[in-house]
Amino acid sequence: xxxxxxxxxxxxxxxxxxxAVAGLGVRLPGAAGPSGLLAPSGLRRFAHEAPEHAxxxxxxxxxxxxxxxxxxxxxxxxxxxxxxxxxxxYGTPEAPGAGGSTATVWASSTAGLAAYAQTxxxxxxxxxxxxxxxxxAHSAFTAPLTAVSVRLxxxxxxxxxxxxxxxxxxxxxxxxxxxxxxxxxxxxxxGSADTSAWRSCxxxxxxxGALCAVLQRHxxxxxxxxxxxxxxxxxxxxxxxxxxxxxxxxxxxPPDHVVxxxxxxxxxxxxALALLRAAxxxxxxxxxxxxxxxxxxxxxVTAVALTAAPGRDVEQPGPRVxxxxxxxxxxxxxxxxxxxxxxx
Numbered sequence: 001x002x003x004x005x006x007x008x009x010x011x012x013x014x015x016x017x018x019x020a021v022a023g024l025g026v027r028l029p030g031a032a033g034p035s036g037l038l039a040p041s042g043l044r045r046f047a048h049e050a051p052e053h054a055x056x057x058x059x060x061x062x063x064x065x066x067x068x069x070x071x072x073x074x075x076x077x078x079x080x081x082x083x084x085x086x087x088x089x090y091g092t093p094e095a096p097g098a099g100g101s102t103a104t105v106w107a108s109s110t111a112g113l114a115a116y117a118q119t120x121x122x123x124x125x126x127x128x129x130x131x132x133x134x135x136x137a138h139s140a141f142t143a144p145l146t147a148v149s150v151r152l153x154x155x156x157x158x159x160x161x162x163x164x165x166x167x168x169x170x171x172x173x174x175x176x177x178x179x180x181x182x183x184x185x186x187x188x189x190x191g192s193a194d195t196s197a198w199r200s201c202x203x204x205x206x207x208x209g210a211l212c213a214v215l216q217r218h219x220x221x222x223x224x225x226x227x228x229x230x231x232x233x234x235x236x237x238x239x240x241x242x243x244x245x246x247x248x249x250x251x252x253x254p255p256d257h258v259v260x261x262x263x264x265x266x267x268x269x270x271x272a273l274a275l276l277r278a279a280x281x282x283x284x285x286x287x288x289x290x291x292x293x294x295x296x297x298x299x300x301v302t303a304v305a306l307t308a309a310p311g312r313d314v315e316q317p318g319p320r321v322x323x324x325x326x327x328x329x330x331x332x333x334x335x336x337x338x339x340x341x342x343x344x
Contacts, residue, residue, distance in 0.1 A: 017180070017228050017229075018176075018226040018227060018228040018337075019175075019176050019179045019180070019215045019216060019217055019226065019227055019228075020215065020216050020217065020218055020224055020225070020226055020227075021213055021214070021215060021224060021225040021226070021227060021304050021336075022066070022067035022186065022214040022215065022216050022224075023062075023063040023064060023065070023066030023067030023068075023069075023213070023214040024062075024063055024066060024211075024212070024213050024214075024301055024304060024305070025058070025059035025060060025061065025062030025063030025064075025066070025190070025210075025211065025212040025213075026059060026062070026209075026211050026212075026301065027055050027058045027059040027062070027209050027210045027211070028207075028209035028210075028211070028288055028298075029044045029045055029046050029207075029208070029209060030044065030287065030288055031288070034301065034304070034305040034308070035305065037287075037298075037301065037302045037305045038282075038302070038305055038306065040287065041287065045195060045208060046208065046209070051143075051194070052108065052110060052143065052144055052192050052193065052194040052208070052210075053143045053144045053146070053147035053192075054147070055144075055192050055194075055208065055209050055210035056106065056108075056144035056145075056147055056148055056190060056192040056210045056212075057144075057147045057148055057151055057152070058210065059190055059192070059209075059210035059211055059212040060148040060152060060188050060190055060210075060212045061152065062212070063188065063190070063212040063213060063214045064152065064188065064214060066214070067186070067214040067216075101154075101155045101156035101157075101183075101184045101185060101186075102154045102155060102156050102184060102185065102186045102187070102188060103154070103156030103157045103158060103159075103175070103178050103183065103184040103186070103187045103188070104145060104148055104149040104154050104156065104157075104158040104159070104187070104188045104189075105158070105159045105161065105171045105172075105174050105175045105178070105187060105188070105189045105190075106142075106144050106145040106148060106158075106159075106160055106161065106171065106189070106190055106191065106192070107161040107162070107163075107167050107168040107170070107171040107190070107191035107192075107293040107294060107296065107297055108143075108144050108145075108160075108161075108162055108191065108192050108193065108292070108293055108294065109162060109163065109164065109167070109193055109291075109292025109293040109294070110193060110194055110292065142160045144190075144192045144210070145158055145159075145160045148188060148190070148212075152188075154188060156178075156183070156184040156185075156186075156187070157178065157183055157184065159171070159174055161174070161293065162293060163293050163327060163330075164263065164292065164293060164326075164327035164328060164330075165261040165262055165263065165284075165291075165292070165293065165295040165296045165299075165325045165326060165327055166296055166325045166326060166327035166330040166331055166332045167293040167296060167327065168191040168261070168291075168292075168293045168294055168295055168296020168297040168298070168299070168300075168325060169232075169261070169296035169297070169299060169300065169323065169324075169325035169332035169333075169334060170232060170296070170325075170330075170332050171189055171190075171191065171293075171296070171297060172189055172213075172227065172229070172296070172297065172300050172332075172334055173229040173232055173332060173334070174189075175187040175189035175215050176215065176227060176228075176229050179215060179216065179217050180217075185216060185217065186214055186215065186216045187214070187215045187216075188212060188213075188214055189212070189213055189214075189215060189297065190210060190211055190212030190213065190294075190297055191210065191211055191212075191291070191293055191294030191295070191296065191297030191298065192209070192210035192211075192294050193206075193207060193208055193209065193210075193290075193291040193292045193293070193294040193295075194206075194208045195207065195208045205264070205285075205289040205290055206289060206290050207288050207289025207290055207291050208291075209288070209291070209294070210294065211294060211297050211298050211301045212297070212301075213227075213297070213300060213301055213304065215227060224338060225304045225307045225308070225318075225336055225337070225338040226336070226337055226338065227300065227304075227334060227335075227336055228334065228335045228336075228337070229332075229333075229334050229335075230247050230250045230251070230322075230333040230334060230335050231243070231246055231247055231250060231331075231332070231333045232330070232331075232332045232333075233246070233330065233331050233332075234329055234330055240268040240269070240326065240331065241274075241275055243331045243333075244275045244276065244324075245275065247322060247324070247333040248275070250333075250335075251320065251322065251335060252320070252335075252337075253320055254278070254279070254320070255276070255279045255320050255321060255322040255335075256279060256280075256306075256319040256320050256321065257279055257280050257281075257282065257303070257306050257319060257320075257321045257322070258276045258279045258280070258281045258282070258321070258322045258323075258324065259281075259282045259283075259284065259299045259302045259303045259306070259321060259322070259323045259324070260281060260282070260283045260284065260299065260324045260325075260326070261283075261284040261285065261291075261295035261296050261298060261299040261323075261324070261325045261326070262283075262285065262295075262324075262325070262326035263285070263290070263326075263327075263328075264285050264290060266326055268326065269283075269326060276322070279322070282302060282306075284298045284299055284302065295325065296325035296332065299323040299324065299325055299334075300323050300334055300336065302323075303321035303322075303323040303334070303336040304321075304336055304338075306319055306321050306336075307319050307321060307336055307337065307338035308338065318337060318338030319337075319338070320335065320336075320337050321335070321336045321337070322334075322335060322336075323335075323336060
């Protein structure tokens with residue numbers, strides 16, 4: 001039997017290994033905000049369907065509004081600012097590019113295929129002159145990314161990521177890289193998915209919605225959650241347990257919680273569960289369905305929500321959460337920690 005192997009993708013050293021979370025945005029049918037991610041809920045679709053780019057835009061608007069509230073002195077749990085209504089309704093966040101450029105990194109598995117398929121069907125049935133040209137942007141490969149970056153006027157670089165669950169977590173590591181290398185002052189990083197059959201995986205329950213986080217170099221109040229990428233690897237078959245061991249070696253301490261995003265049919269996740277059985281596990285696909293690439297972002301946002309529990313002391317370490325995202329050939333791990341600042 002050949003030994004297990006894990007090959008790490010080389011990364012250039014960064015001046016800083018962790019960045020702060022300034023705000024969160026959640027637009028999922030089973031969760032009206034970050035706190036809803038921690039409560040069990042039945043899987044269901046939105047009552048008023050909206051295209052994927054509208055979910056993305058709404059989640060990004062919520063995250064930026066929460067970040068603006070924290071920066072202006074209204075401190076609290078990231079992502080608790082604002083209201084959550086029908087997907088596709090959004091406003092204008094306060095000064096998204098204030099203090100420097102704001103980059104955008106977005107992950108999506110569908111990449112506009114559902115809207116593209118509907119456009120093709122409508123053209124066939126009604127003719128090209130009966131289909132609005134506005135549909136074109138919604139069916140483009142970068143539809144969610146374009147909606148967030150252009151409609152919100154974000155002035156930094158932008159990056160589109162597509163793939164499986166690991167792609168969403170990879171978007172987070174790229175966002176951290178942009179910050180640590182000084183390419184921008186803030187990054188809007190998120191993921192979105194719809195129930196399109198183009199993305200549906202065998203055995204999975206396709207889901208829809210979007211999640212978003214605003215990352216920046218330093219926390220505005222000295223507290224809050226911080227994100228540190230641990231490892232991004234290409235794994236050989238049955239090499240997940242070696243990947244998890246490498247993650248545990250890189251952690252500053254044992255994890256208090258583990259959040260996992262992986263395809264529902266991925267049997268390799270059992271090895272990870274066996275190694276991490278001492279820590280409570282929350283699996284994204286069991287709570288919200290198959291979000292594809294957005295599942296990796298959901299793992300990060302859920303990990304941040306877990307660190308936001310009230311603290312008893314004026315300042316004390318918060319929980320340490322290990323967020324894992326597994327794809328068919330890649331795996332990504334991110335550590336989320338926090339410093340609590342008294343009861344909230």
